Amino acid sequence: MSMNRREFLHLLAVASAGGMALHGEANAAQVAATNFYDLPKFGNVHLLHFTDCHAQLTPTYFREPNVNLGVGAQFGKAPHLVGEALLKAFGIAPGSREAYAFTHLNFAAAARQYGKVGGFAHMATLIQQLKTSRPGALLLDGGDTWQGSGTALWSNGQDMVDAALLLGVDIMTAHWEMTLGEARVKQIIEKDFKDKITFLAQNVTTADFGDAVFEPYTMRVMNGVKVAIIGQAFPYTPVANPRYLVPNWTFGIQEESMQARVNEVRANGAQAVVLLSHNGMDVDLKLASRVTGIDVILGGHTHDGVPAPIKVKNASGVTLVTNAGSNGKYLGVLDLEVKGTAVTDVRYKLMPIFANLLPAEPAMTALIAKIRAPHELKLSEKLAVTEGLLYRRGNFNGSFDQLILDGLMAEKGAEMAFSPGFRWGTSLLPGQAITMEHLLDQTAISYPWTTTTTMSGATIKTILEDVADNLFNPDPYYQQGGDMVRVGGLHYTIDPNAGAGQRISAMTLRGKNIDADKTYKVAGWAPVAEAARDAGGEPIWDLMSRYLKSIKTVKARKLNLPVIKGVAGNPGLTTSAI
Numbered sequence: 001m002s003m004n005r006r007e008f009l010h011l012l013a014v015a016s017a018g019g020m021a022l023h024g025e026a027n028a029a030q031v032a033a034t035n036f037y038d039l040p041k042f043g044n045v046h047l048l049h050f051t052d053c054h055a056q057l058t059p060t061y062f063r064e065p066n067v068n069l070g071v072g073a074q075f076g077k078a079p080h081l082v083g084e085a086l087l088k089a090f091g092i093a094p095g096s097r098e099a100y101a102f103t104h105l106n107f108a109a110a111a112r113q114y115g116k117v118g119g120f121a122h123m124a125t126l127i128q129q130l131k132t133s134r135p136g137a138l139l140l141d142g143g144d145t146w147q148g149s150g151t152a153l154w155s156n157g158q159d160m161v162d163a164a165l166l167l168g169v170d171i172m173t174a175h176w177e178m179t180l181g182e183a184r185v186k187q188i189i190e191k192d193f194k195d196k197i198t199f200l201a202q203n204v205t206t207a208d209f210g211d212a213v214f215e216p217y218t219m220r221v222m223n224g225v226k227v228a229i230i231g232q233a234f235p236y237t238p239v240a241n242p243r244y245l246v247p248n249w250t251f252g253i254q255e256e257s258m259q260a261r262v263n264e265v266r267a268n269g270a271q272a273v274v275l276l277s278h279n280g281m282d283v284d285l286k287l288a289s290r291v292t293g294i295d296v297i298l299g300g301h302t303h304d305g306v307p308a309p310i311k312v313k314n315a316s317g318v319t320l321v322t323n324a325g326s327n328g329k330y331l332g333v334l335d336l337e338v339k340g341t342a343v344t345d346v347r348y349k350l351m352p353i354f355a356n357l358l359p360a361e362p363a364m365t366a367l368i369a370k371i372r373a374p375h376e377l378k379l380s381e382k383l384a385v386t387e388g389l390l391y392r393r394g395n396f397n398g399s400f401d402q403l404i405l406d407g408l409m410a411e412k413g414a415e416m417a418f419s420p421g422f423r424w425g426t427s428l429l430p431g432q433a434i435t436m437e438h439l440l441d442q443t444a445i446s447y448p449w450t451t452t453t454t455m456s457g458a459t460i461k462t463i464l465e466d467v468a469d470n471l472f473n474p475d476p477y478y479q480q481g482g483d484m485v486r487v488g489g490l491h492y493t494i495d496p497n498a499g500a501g502q503r504i505s506a507m508t509l510r511g512k513n514i515d516a517d518k519t520y521k522v523a524g525w526a527p528v529a530e531a532a533r534d535a536g537g538e539p540i541w542d543l544m545s546r547y548l549k550s551i552k553t554v555k556a557r558k559l560n561l562p563v564i565k566g567v568a569g570n571p572g573l574t575t576s577a578i
């Protein structure tokens with residue numbers, strides 16, 4: 001279906017008027033919808049970009065973090081800005097729709113006012129309009145698409161593959177896709193995607209001979225302009241996720257081969273070069289300063305909703321770096337004006353997808369209904385009711401993570417618990433029922449086993465130090481993009497600015513210092529070791545659904561947060577109005 005501008009505006013008007021009691025409110029919503037989505041076409045190369053949707057097909061709430069610390073050279077720079085500092089840096093009015101989309105501020109109240117975000121059916125309406133107004137436009141998917149929901153887990157990613165095909169994705173790269181295993185990834189690319197979606201990753205090679213596993217780039221002619229799109233999968237996949245799921249493939253940043261690819265496409269006549277990246281934003285910012293010849297990086301992985309591109313200088317010019325958030329919450333629209341071999345002008349807008357402003361597209365609505373129908377009963381099972389706001393994002397802890405830690409300790413009879421610093425997982429408002437679907441939004445992975453481990457105090461410190469270094473190493477090439485492991489029971493102090501192995505101190509349990517030689521019972525989940533897979537263990541969603549049903553009402557969580565040293569005045573941290 002294609003739609004001209006007049007039809008699109010009419011559709012927006014009808015959608016925004018729906019459910020509005022007062023004429024004035026309907027009018028205001030219509031003005032908001034038009035302001036947001038009626039984006040004038042610019043230039044001759046058009047790329048639409050979403051990333052890290054984590055299999056969220058339907059609209060959700062998603063709270064942005066109030067802690068996203070930048071250390072070293074990244075101090076105070078995007079994406080390490082939260083709350084008021086972010087609003088100020090990008091000129092966004094407090095209390096506005098954009099403030100709700102891009103920050104955590106007054107989240108529950110703003111969510112009630114402005115509604116849910118994302119949803120493939122709502123995004124589809126916008127994509128159709130943009131593709132109509134921008135002939136030749138390509139839709140790019142940055143990856144982390146096939147994982148993150150119950151239906152994606154149960155269908156081995158098939159629901160998302162079908163949805164991506166219907167959405168009109170042209171090109172994609174990957175990260176969590178790999179956790180379905182090598183064979184499944186290959187099967188989807190060779191069968192479902194054949195002649196439809198181009199899957200790119202210049203940095204994945206075979207472990208034995210170093211051969212390319214996927215196409216590294218694609219060249220397209222758009223409105224007479226030769227455009228190269230290079231793909232970069234998540235470099236740390238075999239470290240951050242189980243190695244045994246991709247035993248024959250190597251990853252890494254592969255900066256030299258990236259430069260070689262850029263040179264190659266330029267030599268072949270590319271007039272514009274775009275990198276579809278799953279590096280994470282800090283890695284992309286560093287890469288942009290070292291690799292020359294890339295015009296724009298469309299980035300993902302770190303879930304940073306960054307309203308405007310960051311300009312990075314390098315030896316041959318400037319590369320723009322963007323990051324398009326997560327959970328289907330945003331669509332990035334990049335318009336380039338290309339003359340000769342140069343990009344002469346650029347427009348970029350990261351558009352929040354407000355489900356109550358964009359009408360649902362009928363064909364996608366039907367597909368989603370078909371996908372969900374066999375599972376609806378299970379997905380909608382009510383497990384408990386939450387009294388407080390539940391969310392995950394933040395460098396150190398989130399209230400849904402705290403709930404998981406509390407559940408693990410209670411059900412496993414453990415004195416401590418660890419939960420991974422994943423950045424996916426939707427948010428729930430106070431008073432909402434927690435359904436099985438919500439629980440799976442937080443836990444649906446292909447290695448869900450819960451564990452009970454006896455660990456020495458020394459081992460516990462090593463684990464915390466390792467994860468802290470993945471997050472706060474001043475060299476972005478050593479950052480893996482997740483957040484700090486969430487801990488239950490254990491208290492500690494962290495100095496993000498200290499060196500590797502020196503950041504963690506003052507570890508205590510129930511007021512007593514942790515003894516390096518003493519052992520402790522630690523519960524956890526999502527183990528990456530092959531031995532843990534072989535050992536089995538109850539899936540986290542079974543343990544948590546039992547726990548939630550037993551407590552029935554989830555009181556507002558008190559977050560177990562570390563004492564953080566040396567962060568006074570850091571604009572990546574706020575404790576106000578969360």
Ligand SMILES: [Zn+2]
Pocket residue numbers: 144175176234278300301302
């Ligand atoms: Zn990722």
